[in-house]
Amino acid sequence: xxxxxxxxxxxxxxxxAPSSLMEKPAFSVPAKKMAMWLFIIADTATFAGCLVAYGxxxxxxxxxxRPFHSITNLAVMTFILLTSSLTMLNGVRAARAGxxxxxxxxxxxxxxxxxxxxxxxxxxxxxxxxxxxxLLKNPWGTGLFGASFYSxxxxxxxxxxxxxxxxxxxxxxxxxxxxxxxxxxxxGLYWHFVDxxxxxVVPFVYLLNLAH
Amino acid sequence: MHDTAHAHVGQHAAPTSFIRKHVFSLDxxxxxxxxxxxxxxxxxxxxxxxxxxxxxxxxxxxAIPGLHLLTKNGAPGDxxxxxxxxxxxxxxxxxxxxxxxxxxxxxxFGNYFLPIQVGAEDMPFPHFNxxxxxxxxxxFLVLMSSFFVSDGPTLGGWTQYAPLSAVGxxxxxxxxxGVVLWALSIAIFCVGQLLGSLNFITxxxxxxxxxxxxxxxxxxxxxxxxxxxxxxTAFAVLMPACILLILDHVAGTSFFxxxxxxINDQMQPHSGGSTLLWQHLFWFFGHPEVYIAIVPGMGIVSxxxxxxMRKPMLSHRVLVYAMGALAVLSYMVYGHxxxxxxxxxxxxxVFSFPTLVIxxxxxxxxxxxxGSLYGAKxxxxxxxxxxxxxxSMFIAGGVSGFFLAQPSIDIMLHATYFVxxxxxxxxxxxxxxxxxxxxxxxxxxxxGRMMNETLGKIHFWCSFVGAYAIFMxxxxxxxxxxxxxxxxxxxxxxQHLIPLHKFITIAALFTGAAQxxxxxxxxxxxxxxxxxxxxxxxxxxxxxxxxxxPPPHNNFGDKLPVVYHDxxxxxxxxxxxxxxxxxxxxxxxxxxxx
Amino acid sequence: MxxxxxxxxxxxxxxxxxxxLLVLAAIQFVIAYQSISPTQMFTRMIVVxxxxxxxxxxxxxxxxxxxxxxxxxxxxxxxxxxAMQYSWTDSFRISNGVxxxx
Numbered sequence: 001x002x003x004x005x006x007x008x009x010x011x012x013x014x015x016x017a018p019s020s021l022m023e024k025p026a027f028s029v030p031a032k033k034m035a036m037w038l039f040i041i042a043d044t045a046t047f048a049g050c051l052v053a054y055g056x057x058x059x060x061x062x063x064x065x066r067p068f069h070s071i072t073n074l075a076v077m078t079f080i081l082l083t084s085s086l087t088m089l090n091g092v093r094a095a096r097a098g099x100x101x102x103x104x105x106x107x108x109x110x111x112x113x114x115x116x117x118x119x120x121x122x123x124x125x126x127x128x129x130x131x132x133x134x135l136l137k138n139p140w141g142t143g144l145f146g147a148s149f150y151s152x153x154x155x156x157x158x159x160x161x162x163x164x165x166x167x168x169x170x171x172x173x174x175x176x177x178x179x180x181x182x183x184x185x186x187x188g189l190y191w192h193f194v195d196x197x198x199x200x201v202v203p204f205v206y207l208l209n210l211a212h
Numbered sequence: 213m214h215d216t217a218h219a220h221v222g223q224h225a226a227p228t229s230f231i232r233k234h235v236f237s238l239d240x241x242x243x244x245x246x247x248x249x250x251x252x253x254x255x256x257x258x259x260x261x262x263x264x265x266x267x268x269x270x271x272x273x274x275a276i277p278g279l280h281l282l283t284k285n286g287a288p289g290d291x292x293x294x295x296x297x298x299x300x301x302x303x304x305x306x307x308x309x310x311x312x313x314x315x316x317x318x319x320x321f322g323n324y325f326l327p328i329q330v331g332a333e334d335m336p337f338p339h340f341n342x343x344x345x346x347x348x349x350x351x352f353l354v355l356m357s358s359f360f361v362s363d364g365p366t367l368g369g370w371t372q373y374a375p376l377s378a379v380g381x382x383x384x385x386x387x388x389x390g391v392v393l394w395a396l397s398i399a400i401f402c403v404g405q406l407l408g409s410l411n412f413i414t415x416x417x418x419x420x421x422x423x424x425x426x427x428x429x430x431x432x433x434x435x436x437x438x439x440x441x442x443x444x445t446a447f448a449v450l451m452p453a454c455i456l457l458i459l460d461h462v463a464g465t466s467f468f469x470x471x472x473x474x475i476n477d478q479m480q481p482h483s484g485g486s487t488l489l490w491q492h493l494f495w496f497f498g499h500p501e502v503y504i505a506i507v508p509g510m511g512i513v514s515x516x517x518x519x520x521m522r523k524p525m526l527s528h529r530v531l532v533y534a535m536g537a538l539a540v541l542s543y544m545v546y547g548h549x550x551x552x553x554x555x556x557x558x559x560x561x562v563f564s565f566p567t568l569v570i571x572x573x574x575x576x577x578x579x580x581x582x583g584s585l586y587g588a589k590x591x592x593x594x595x596x597x598x599x600x601x602x603x604s605m606f607i608a609g610g611v612s613g614f615f616l617a618q619p620s621i622d623i624m625l626h627a628t629y630f631v632x633x634x635x636x637x638x639x640x641x642x643x644x645x646x647x648x649x650x651x652x653x654x655x656x657x658x659x660g661r662m663m664n665e666t667l668g669k670i671h672f673w674c675s676f677v678g679a680y681a682i683f684m685x686x687x688x689x690x691x692x693x694x695x696x697x698x699x700x701x702x703x704x705x706x707q708h709l710i711p712l713h714k715f716i717t718i719a720a721l722f723t724g725a726a727q728x729x730x731x732x733x734x735x736x737x738x739x740x741x742x743x744x745x746x747x748x749x750x751x752x753x754x755x756x757x758x759x760x761x762p763p764p765h766n767n768f769g770d771k772l773p774v775v776y777h778d779x780x781x782x783x784x785x786x787x788x789x790x791x792x793x794x795x796x797x798x799x800x801x802x803x804x805x806x
Numbered sequence: 807m808x809x810x811x812x813x814x815x816x817x818x819x820x821x822x823x824x825x826x827l828l829v830l831a832a833i834q835f836v837i838a839y840q841s842i843s844p845t846q847m848f849t850r851m852i853v854v855x856x857x858x859x860x861x862x863x864x865x866x867x868x869x870x871x872x873x874x875x876x877x878x879x880x881x882x883x884x885x886x887x888x889a890m891q892y893s894w895t896d897s898f899r900i901s902n903g904v905x906x907x908x
Contacts (some may be wrong), residue, residue: 021772023424026417027875031336033420035410037879042406042448045886049449049493052890053456053467054490060900071835079824079847085826093817108841109531113826135463144484151456199858202831203851326885445886492893543889556895563892 036186043159047197050155051204054148058208065140066209067133074206077120078198081160085195086115088188095181103184107171114164121157125150131205133201145209150151152205159194167191223333226765236346238338239765243345244324251316251647256306256731257356259724268292270710270717270748272700278334280623285385293604295385295698298367302386303355306394308640311352316514318443319348319408322436324578324658326412329433331421331773335411335764344411347404355397366390368696371498371549374468376656378460379480381594386437386614390743392461396456398648401450405443412440421754423775427529428794430753430779431518434532435511440538441508443501450497451489460485491550500547503538505639505803506606509646510535515598516653517581519751520596521588522790524780526580537573539741541566551622560619567617574610580605593669595749598649601676602642611637612687614632627697630690633683639771641679641781648675648730656748660761667733678723685712749751750791753779757795777804823865830858 025034032125058064068074091106128149137143170187173179227233237243267274286296288778314332327335335341367386368377376383377391414774416429416437429437456467464481468490471483484704514531525531547555547563581603590596612634615621615739648671694701694709701710747756759769772797781792781800792800837850864870869879 005880015299021422023420023422026426027872027878029418029872029875033415034414035337035340037875038410038413038444039406041879041882041886042409042444045448045890046452048887049452049496050456050889052893053452053493056492056893056897057467057484057486059894059897061484062901071838075835079828081871082824082827082831085862086820089820089866090817096705111596125851130686135459142484146465147459148468155452155598182333189386189867192862195866196859196862199827199831199862200855202835203855207834208844208847210838212839212841310897441882446883449890486896488896489893492896496890540885543886547892559892559895 017203030182032182032186032191033036036189040189043193043197047152047155047200049201050152054152055139055204057144059150061144063141064209065142066136066158066211067131067138067140067145068100068206068210071206071210073120073124074202077117077124078202080113080117080120081195085192086119088191092181092185092188095184100175103181104171104175107167107174111167111171111187114160114167118157118160118164121153121160125153149205152201156197156201157193159197163187163191163194166186168205194199217352219420223766224338228792236342238334238342239333239592240323240327240338240341241658241763241767243341244322246345246518247315247320247323247348250345250352251312251320252731252734254307254311254315254352255644257311258304259727261304261307263721263724264292265300265304266717266720268297268699270714276381282359283707284362286364288767290701294699295367296364297387298697299365299390301697302367302369302394303359303365306355306398309370309501309505311348311355312399313639314443314501314642315348317643317650318404318436318439318504319344321432321512321647321650321654322412322439322508323784325654325755326436327415327419327760328763328767329430329753330415331424331754331766331768331775332415332417332419336414336419337407337411340407341411344404344407347400348468351397351401351404354393358393358397361389361393362390364390366394368394371491373494374457374460374487375470375473375480375482376475378457378468378474378485378490379473379482380461380801382478382480384473392458395457395461399451399454399458401445402454409440409444409447411659412436412649413444416440421772421775424754424794428775428778431514431525431528431531432508432511434535435508435514438511438535439504442542443504445543446497446500449493453493453497456493457490462652467547488550488553488555491553491555492546495546495549496543498549498646499538500542501696502635502639503542505536505643506646507538509643512565512646512650512653513602514581515753516595516599516649517584517590517780518780519749520591520593520599521584522591522779522782523584524782526583528778528780531577533582534573534576538570538577538711541570541573545570548617548622551619552626557619564617564619568614571610571614571617576607578607578610593652594663594665594672595649595653595698597669597676598645600650601672602645602649603743605637605642605645605679606675606774607634608684609634609642613638619774625690627695628690629686629694630698633686633690636683636686637679640682643757645675647740648672651730651734653749654755655737656744657755657758657761657763659738659741660744661737661739662744663737664733667729671733674726674729675723677704678719678726681719682716682723685716688712702734746791750789752777752791752793754794757793780783819865823861826861827858830854850884 029037041158087106087110091103094102094106115189132139133146135147138146161171170183172178174184224238227237234242264276264279264291267276273291276292277290279287279290279292283296286293286299323341363385365386366372366377367384372391372394376387379387381388381542416433459465460469466482466485469480469482469485469486469652470487472479473482514525544566547559547561548567553562612630616625616631616634652663652668686698689709689712692709694706701707744761746758746761754773754775755775758764758767775794776797777794777800779794781804783790784800786792786798786800792798834851834854837847837854840847869876
């Protein structure tokens with residue numbers, strides 16, 4: 001993210017150009033935030049591609065397995081992820097108010113919630129693997145069920161993991177003064193996006209496959 | 213904080229070490245040249261592969277001395293096997309589409325000139341920019357490494373259709389590790405393009421210097437901007453598709469392989485997948501990709517033509533809107549690649565309509581070029597000749613698109629040389645001509661030396677005549693029923709086509725050799741060319757107002773330029789002659805906003 | 807930016823949106839236990855999910871405060887998402903065997 005990583009550039013930075021020397025950015029959005037929005041648009045296409053592929057195959061497969069019995073774990077995971085969005089908002093708000101300690105605390109709480117989510121997710125995976133559901137086959141029906149389940153949730157879990165690492169790094173560097181409140185806000189956008197994707201993964205990948 | 217936040221991103225001090233200057237450089241100009249170098253290496257390899265294929269098509273049992281060095285068992289006695297032919301074809305297409313047509317006009321020229329044309333010191337994320345090149349470079353290495361695996365690179369064509377690409381070794385030679393390396397290479401490539409697109413779009417939206425409103429951007433900048441918007445989501449879909457393909461291939465999942473698939477007399481263990489799903493995902497990327505290759509060329513050619521015509525296009529805005537319409541429509545037409553795939557016949561109609569509609573913006577672009585050229589006193593130089601050549605190729609290749617857009621006609625012409633001729637002219641050669649036009653036009657700014665005009669003109673005429681000599685007969689071959697991807701012509705009705713294939717092969721060898729003139733010109737001019745002035749073509753856009761040539765590390769010295777005009781103030785009375793530069797406060801005419 | 811302080815200031819607004827999201831998520835779980843056809847269930851799920859996503863986009867990601875960016879993101883995304891839906895008829899053909907069967 002940073003273009004001024006110490007050690008990589010030895011020369012002193014030139015003074016920032018006053019903004020009057022440049023046109024106003026489109027949508028009044030600074031470059032980093034714009035880049036994050038663009039990444040979110042691209043990532044939406046990535047997730048949508050996966051979900052459409054999953055829907056295509058699920059729709060085309062008669063007797064698609066609907067094996068999930070308990071939604072407790074899922075509900076807890078969803079609650080944790082939604083809550084982590086709230087704590088992220090608190091972190092950005094604290095940063096805006098100049099409260100560095102508060103911003104770092106909320107950011108680390110967000111990261112902790114992300115870790116909790118990931119651990120619950122992995123526990124759920126382990127349980128499913130124990131039940132005999134692998135990438136290739138499962139006891140209930142077509143092998144595509146496991147393949148698409150692990151691919152989509154795996155993609156999401158990758159995003160959560162990356163987000164947790166970014167939260168810790170950016171949070172600490174924000175405290176150290178290398179990043180500012182804007183950077184925290186940009187990272188917040190990513191974290192909310194990961195939350196947003198989960199809102200589609202839950203119904204399509206889990207709830208539609210609930211046993212009745 | 214917010215007010216200055218966008219101003220200082222992207223700034224970085226000039227590097228001092230060799231590695232920082234030339235290898236892991238953050239400077240968009242160096243990265244642009246690196247992309248150009250990669251594309252040059254790739255195009256030479258790709259062209260060499262096409263030579264081998266053409267030789268084989270002209271003289272089937274010809275022994276090409278040393279051919280066995282390229283492959284483990286693809287050329288016993290230096291004679292090409294059918295499998296090796298298909299491997300060469302696949303690699304030729306993949307190299308050309310991804311590492312030449314996407315890399316050179318978009319990533320190379322765009323990297324070098326987009327920040328300068330918007331008046332920025334650099335792109336907003338120089339580290340991302342550097343990564344985007346090196347990621348692309350790794351992707352290229354991964355692709356090339358498939359020449360060295362046991363049964364060679366993949367032979368599935370650049371579209372890598374399932375199920376053969378998804379079942380592994382049993383699919384035949386070259387369907388093993390080659391496919392995995394191919395898919396891995398493309399997935400890596402997608403990451404590089406994502407990073408590049410992020411930079412291009414934010415550069416255009418956020419880094420414009422004072423006075424540079426969006427409508428004052430030159431057409432080349434518009435071309436890169438529109439292309440990066442397309443690339444943002446197109447590659448984002450290809451990447452998961454490639455990962456699913458790798459999962460099918462390596463882990464044994466069945467996303468793209470249906471049940472009861474028998475390949476080489478073996479029942480496949482897969483079940484439940486759909487081969488059409490791969491085609492849908494692939495072409496969702498694949499069609500925008502065609503426009504990713506051609507739209508930067510349109511921008512470059514417009515820019516070159518305006519400068520050499522000494523007058524603006526008939527309508528700057530309509531041209532921009534037309535390129536934008538191409539970008540939008542490119543997402544709605546992908547199914548015309550799948551008319552004979554067994555796709556829902558109703559979809560064929562649904563896709564045919566926007567495909568025919570997309571000819572409208574294409575035609576508008578061409579008509580604006582032609583109308584603007586009418587009555588213009590065009591300066592004839594290598595750059596403007598290649599720009600004219602671009603238009604010629606784009607029309608010649610585009611016209612056959614009208615036929616192919618209709619499912620009823622496409623059923624007959626699909627997978628014949630007619631299609632091959634169509635896309636080589638409209639996307640391959642046209643985009644190459646765009647690259648050449650850009651090279652002759654911008655070389656003086658990039659290296660501070662002029663290219664040799666005489667060699668340039670010889671290069672143009674050889675390429676122009678040669679390209680038509682190669683690809684026009686393709687249309688005839690296709691109509692005569694010559695199926696593409698055949699490595700020999702055993703059926704009797706094809707026998708009489710062999711002389712034509714021989715002619716095409718000779719034309720291809722000749723045209724390819726003519727490209728060596730260009731390479732020679734490039735290298736000799738780089739070191740021995742006549743020194744270039746700051747503004748050799750009397751252009752108006754910002755790249756011609758840099759304090760030095762090539763531009764200094766931060767492009768404009770210690771002061772960002774201020775823009776007063778549209779980029780096409782030509783044919784006016786002014787103190788500098790017949791043009792007013794964008795940075796000049798001088799009023800260019802009664803309609804000028806300065 | 808003048809709006810910055812206000813748009814990040816209202817914790818109560820965030821809490822309201824958060825509670826709404828929790829309720830909507832709960833509704834999804836309830837829908838999952840209804841005895842309805844998969845098509846009906848899918849429709850209800852996607853409606854709720856889109857409402858959830860809109861709330862998150864507008865208030866958590868603050869698109870509500872930037873009309874221009876809102877239109878850019880929504881139009882761009884919705885267009886690309888719609889362009890991806892062409893493949894469905896082929897999915898139905900696999901299960902039904904004919905173009906627009908049943």
